[in-house]
Amino acid sequence: MKLSKSRTWRPIDLAREHGLSTQAVRNYEDLGALPPAERTDSGYRRYTDLHARALHTFLALRAGYGHQAAVDLMRSANRNDRVGLYRRWDELHAGFLQERRTHAEVTAALEALNSTPSPRYPSEPLTVGQLARRLGIHPATLRQWERAGITAPPRDRATGYRTYGGTEIRDAHLARYLRKGGVPLREVASFLRELHQAGTTDHMRAMLADWGARLSVRSRGAIYGIAQLDHYLTDLDHIRS
Template sequence: MRPIDLAREHGLSAQAIRNYDDAGVLPPAERSDIGHRRYTPLHAQALRAFLALRGGHGHQQALEIMRAVNRGDTESAYRLIDAAHVALQAERDTRAEVAAALDSLSSAPAPVRGRPLTVGELARRLGVHPATLRTWEAEGILHPDRDRATGYREYGPDCVRDAEIARQLRRGGYPLHQVARFVESLREAGGADALSTFLDSWRDRLAARSRNLLAGAAQLDAYLVLL
């Protein structure tokens, strides 16, 4: 087969096939007397495997997997694949923690108006010791501003909201690292309602990546059978 024969199946150009060949996606190909590359069904399956792997692993990692397989180092290829699944599981666990924390909130904190609160005022509002607020700050849960003149901490509306959420979650038994993850996700999403929508789309993205990893594994397995 010629480069264009491999390319047509995927809507690629012949030059793209040559580039993938040079990058190590394909196993070594024979050359004709005048230097043209000659491909076989083995090369066609290698290309299918790479393109499928790319959907779940991304371009660079898919490239590294194929390079490892083509040089006979399947152990390295398996390690890369395993690492992707471990990372996906960790992300899935994080999403589950954030979703559970959102469900556990009894109510959204009422917005705070007026001047920022001092550490003592916020501590009294929450019924906690000021040292607790400093611990939450050290864990990344709170990010108070500082008064330019005195250097004292100032807790504005967003910071008070985060502190009240942290108090609810801590009373529910959540460890500090999970509270920090939830509050950070809440900030990035822009509020509880937006976070709920974000969690739905996050779940869909995780499911799609799981399917892509499975599809890539199936095509790679078909390639390994041919080697």
Template sequence: MTPRSLRPVDLAREHGLSTQAVRNYEDEGILPPAGRSPSGYRRYTVAHAQALRAFLALRPGFGHRTAADILRAAHRGDTGTLFRLVDLAHADLLRERDTLDEVTAALGTLTAAPVPYDEGPGAQPTVGTLAHQLGLHPASLRKWEAAGILHPRRDPATGHRRYPPEAVREAYVARQLRRGGYPLARIKDFTDRLHDAGTTTALADVLAEWQSRLTRRSRAMLAAGRHLHGYLELVPLDPDQYQS
């Protein structure tokens, strides 16, 4: 075995993986095709080892699918697609940061005082009116109600939904959190906590959790760049060179 020839177990040990996981990554195209020994065993190179490092480093910040697509583009020398995928991921992260800023400002206002609405002081909007103000379809408000997030009252004369100030606030909160990617169950947990004495603490916890998640993703993306750059330095012009 030459110094540049590596076995699946050599790649696996570095990351605490099984050899089958390494073979699966090759089968999925995350690693480039390996050469074979005369007896049929897979032979990897330092380029395969670096490709695996790059993929595992990319995955926390970019997600499994995007990380895999980045490596596949690198294997075939498609730098246009590769850098587009990287740029799109960074743009998505920036959008989420902007949304967090908006949510932080909006929720700070919403939890401090009731939300004003167009029908005048003391009015309780209908589902259609509130949905229009939120830029949503009325079906979304009904879905949130079914999830236990909103608690409208029923007009005793018409049976129509009416939203008191607390329900209006919950609707605005839910919209902002949905824009931040939170699932309905998590939003329900938050709005439930808004009813408790610890409203300020609940808000701070949610925003801190969101900020922490973005920070972890940013740092993971930053760290992954070094490993991806290292792999691109090793990518051969001729893919058949992987198997030499």
């Protein structure tokens, strides 16, 4: 878009251009996703091509990063807070990287599954505290997983304490990976039931494929969004210079 210094847009013009309501456009300005608009003598907002560029950029960023992240980036850009903008961008991409690593970990764990417990798990049962330390989680999380049907550790006959053997340890490791990936508790429990009953991981493979596809779409959307943000920052630099 080539910016015009004279062209003005009414809120309804911007809204129609992007299939939005006029209230949505006003809300985005109030959030800081658009720079403040000038007002007419009668109090109506008067937008320019810069606002049209800002709205286009915000919507592109939202598709790749989500609503709040897009607001954060645009608000920093409009406030000329480049340090804050770049820091937030770094955080978002660190989040993408962590999600990809988690996806890879879950995939690797799934590929390593077989009908018997993996030999990397200890031969002696572990207590709640011992397993929690191995997983880097709080013991209360393991108890929550038990209530959700994710694990079913037997009790030691002498002490009454929970004991985690090879299968339970494997299930807990899988649950940790899946939870890191944002999989809801009920879906984790459903997957493990399927694994125990049928000995197959078809449902989980489909879930991982869908997760990977969604991550790729978001990454591509993020690339496009950042390209639009670069154009917008260039426009702001010209206006401020």
